[in-house]
Amino acid sequence: MYTTELKDKNQKSAPLVLAPEDPERLAAFDARVAADDFIEPKDWMPEAYRKTLVRQISQHAHSEIVGMLPEGNWITRAPSLRRKAVLLAKVQDEGGHGLYLYAAAETLGTSREEMIEALHSGRAKYSTIFNYPTLTWADIGAIGWLVDGAAIMNQVPLQRTSYGPYARAMVRICKEESFHQRQGFEIMMTLASGTPEQKRMAQDALNRWWWPSIMMFGPSDANSPNTAQSVRWRIKRETNDELRQKFIDVTVPQAEAIGLTVPDPDLKWNAERESYDYGEIDWEEFYAVVRGEGAVAKERMQARVQAWEDGKWVRDAAAAHAEKHASRMAAE
């Protein structure tokens, strides 16, 4: 799963203002990045680069962790043992992805606790997509196919992102993510070729998840003021609109192949551009969800905070055990 850099509408025009950097070092840094060299944790880097990365990587990590919730809802209700085993493995992968990313962000000097606290207190953002509810089993198919599909589109270029630990985490994540998309498509395909009621269920899931999925690529380029800097820094390799178009172009034929209809009356093939033209995106909805007005935003955070609090005694016990063991070893 993935999030693009998220800010609500009011934040978007506030650029990062930081103390000026030593111009010589900055020029050397820019040249390295421009030459596609990787930046490693102990290398010198401009403060704005560090801050942008911490924000992007931690938002990405939070999205993986919160992303476990909508699917976790369905583990006990999966329609067969096979589907249940697959869904468990997928949700476990999302947890793993969150951990790779938290570790990558920690190399920039932030701590795991700071990031978790920022998420739980609502200061940190995560992908808006997870604030939509999963109402039917078909939603699990739609999430794998569309949400993970959009995530892959976003993440593949990030394997070459300029920050080494982030790029390495993305290589690992991309390898694991393609099973997520395929299992989702398989669920949709099975439903679409089932009874009329099952097909209706698949179509209904596509209707509800299509627009939120294409919003996952973030605001259009015109409203994404940090994109240019991020592209220069190789933190981002393609713009939001470029990635969105790519996703639409590959996904529409997949929907047609299984007899489902993409819920966009303006969608049509443009032979000249060799791409699909698509309808206007409802950005008001997007920004409302970023602000935390998504259908289940409160529920998601309550579930996260409760899991953290319920796990406290386990963390305390493990720490106490380690301490006791260490002091015994020292005494021997």
Added chain:
Amino acid sequence: MSNTASSSEAVGQTKTWPLWEVFIRVKNGLSHRHAGSVHAADAKMALEAARDTYTRRMEGVSLWVVPSAAIVASDPGDAAELFEPAADKVYRHPTFYVIPEGIKNI
């Protein structure tokens, strides 16, 4: 590699678990390679967390976990000086030597 292991830093009432670096041997015959890091209270937990985090698809036959704080790293800012002694010793490479044509097996 992470630059800090905040093992003694107390957050709330719970102490932060130390950071461990994870190394995986993909198969016998190959050396262990750095895969990433995990937080864990002790070595046993670090091994289990490393297994769950980095080998969900049979990625290895052996794991090492090393307290991050135990790693001594060179400073990339000093790389030029540190590696300078090797810079002018191209004669350490076989291609430095010119062997006439017709001489074989060397």
